[in-house]
Amino acid sequence: MSLILSEQELVRRNALTELYQLGINPYPPEAYEVSASAENILLEFEANPEKFQEISIAGRIMSRRIMGAASFCELQDSSGRIQLYFKRDDLCPGEDKTLYNTVVKRLLDIGDIIGVTGFVFKTQMGEITIHVKTMTVLSKSLRPLPIVKEKEGQVYDAFTDAEQRYRMRYVDLIVNDSVKETFIRRTKVINSMRNFFNEQGYLEVETPILQPIPGGAAARPFITHHNALDIPLYLRVANELYLKRLIVGGFDGVYEFAKDFRNEGMDRTHNPEFTVLEIYVAYKDYLWMMDFTEAMLERVVKEVTGGTKVIVNGTEIDFQRPFKRIAILDAIHEHTGFDVAGMPENELREVCKKLGLETDPSMGRGKLIDEIFGEKCESHYVQPTFITDYPVEMSPLCKRHRLNPDLTERFELMINGKEIANAYTELNDPIDQRARFEEQMSLSERGDNEAMFIDQDFLRALEFGMPPTSGMGIGIDRLVMLLTGQTSIQEVLFFPQMRPERIRKALSPQDFIRIGVSEAWAEHLIKAGYTSVEAFKDEKAAVIQQKLNGYRKKNKLDLPAVQMDEIERWLTTPENTAK
C-alpha cells in the first residue's frame, strides 16, 4: 500500500534520504551514552558549574530557532527540557561545515531524537544552555508533531482534541507535560499501596484472568473460547474467589492488583478493562478492615501528594483519619425519612414509588435498597465515608452481621459521591454460601442477568475450611482519578478503549496501473484528484484529458501530453482485482 503523504512528511522523508547520502545513519544501532538529564543540569548547574563542563545528553528536539551561523533548539528528555546552542565553527572546527549548514540547519526537524555532547553555560538571556560540541542523529522523525508553544505559563495551540490524545497517547505524552505527571502519580499510588501491604507481610499473588466460571461479582463477562480444550472461557470480572482459595490454602494475607473486565457500557467512569486491588487477610473482620483501609489511604495520599487534602473539580477532599461511618439503613433514613429496616419487598417497592424511583419485577430487596441508596444518598458522601451493614440480599459473599442476620458485615467507602472501596467480613460458612448462591440463581431466573454464577469448586474449598477473613477491594482507576484531580477515567488509563479508528484506504498508483494506465501517469492521476478507480472510470474521456493535461501544464511535468485514444484504452480495460 502506498501512502499519501503530506508535504511535511515528504520533506522529512527527503531529509532522511539526504542523511543517508551524507553517510549518516538516521537510526544508528549503537547505544548513546548519556551523562546528564535536563532536570539535573537545570537544578545543579549554578551551584556546581564545574561538574557540567563535559556532558552528554539525548532527547527529542521540541523547538528550533535558526540563525545564520548559530542556532538554538530545545531538547526534551524524560526529565524535562533544556536549550541547546549550536555554533557553526564549534560544531565544525574544520573546513567542512556540512554538519552545521546542512544537517543541523536543514535536515533536523522538530521531533527528531538526537544526542549531543558539550558544556553547559548561561546565555545573555539568562537561560541555562548546552553549548554543543558534537551532535549525533539517533532517530529521524517522519511525522510532524503538534506544535505547542508556551510563554509565561500561557499555552498556545495546545494539543487538546480528546480523540487524538487518546488514540495517539504517545503524542499526548510528548507534547503535554501534565499527562506524564498523571501517570507517574498513578504508579506512585500503586507502589505506595504495595509497600504498605508488603510491610505487613502480605503476599502479592497472581490469579487466573481466564476463568471457566466468571465469579466474585455480578457483571456481564467477556466470553472467549479455548480451542484445545474446546470450552468457553471468561475474562474475569473479579478475582475474589481465587484469592479466598489462597486463604483456604493457608496464606495469612494475599493481595493482587488485578485487571478485571466487564462487558458493559463505557463512560467517563467506566472502561471495559480496569484495575482493582483486592486484599484478603485471615483472622480479621470488617471493623479491622475499616481501620486498615483508613490507615492505608491516609498514608498513600500523604506519600503521593505531601498532604491529606486533594481538590477534585473544585471540591476539597480530606483523607485525614478517621473517616465517618454510617450504616446504610441509617443513611437512607437520614436522607429519605423512611425506615426500611426489616421491610418486606412489597413495602420497599411502595417506598421506591413514593420516592419517584423506577423498579422492575426482577429487583429483590437488596436491589431495591441499593436503588434507594444510589439515587437518594450516595451523592451526599463527598468526604470519605464508610457505609456499613448492607442487607444480606445485596451481598452474597459476605458474612451475616453478628447482631442482625438480615444484614451483612460489609462496608463501602464513598468518596466524592462515588464508591471507591468495598469490603466484607468474608462468608466462610459453606452451607450458608451455597444457600446464598442458590438465592442468586433464583434472582437470575427472575431476569436479573447480573446475578452470580455458582462456582462449585469455590464451595468445595470453603468446605475444607476457610479461616475467618476480611477482604477489601479498591477501584484503582477511580482512586487515581481522585488523587490526580481528573474527572474522566480515560485520563488515568494510558490507552483507554476507543471505537476502532476508520483508516481511510489509501489509493495506490498500482490500482491505476492495473487498468492499463502507464506508470508515469498513475501517480499523477491520484494527485490530480482521482480518489478511486471507479470515480475515474465514471468520468468522460474528454474531461480526463482536459484535467490531466491541465495538471501536466500546471506542474510542468516532463511527460508527453496524454492522447484521447490512450485514455479510451484505460477506461475500457477491466480492472484486474487480483492482488
Add this chain to the structure above:
RNA sequence: GAUUUGUUAGCUCAGUCGGUAGAGCAUUUGCCUUUUAAGCAAAGGGUCCCGGGUUCGAAUCCCGGACAAAUCACCA
C-alpha cells in the same frame, strides 16, 4: 442506547446571507553569531469527516452514516 455539540491545511482555529477556502504556528527559500511563542521577506500546502438531497451554485441548508466529547440511561 438517547439527546446535544463538534469534525475545515501537519497543529490550533476563523469562515458573514448559499457565490473563487482564510489566519497564526509549522513547512520550503533567502537574510541574520546569545535567540526564546525569535525576527524580517517571499512561497508552497485543502477529499472543508463520508454518502445522498435541494439549488444555476453547498464548507454553509436538508436527510442518512462514521468518529469524538458532554449530559442521561446502563453499570454490587
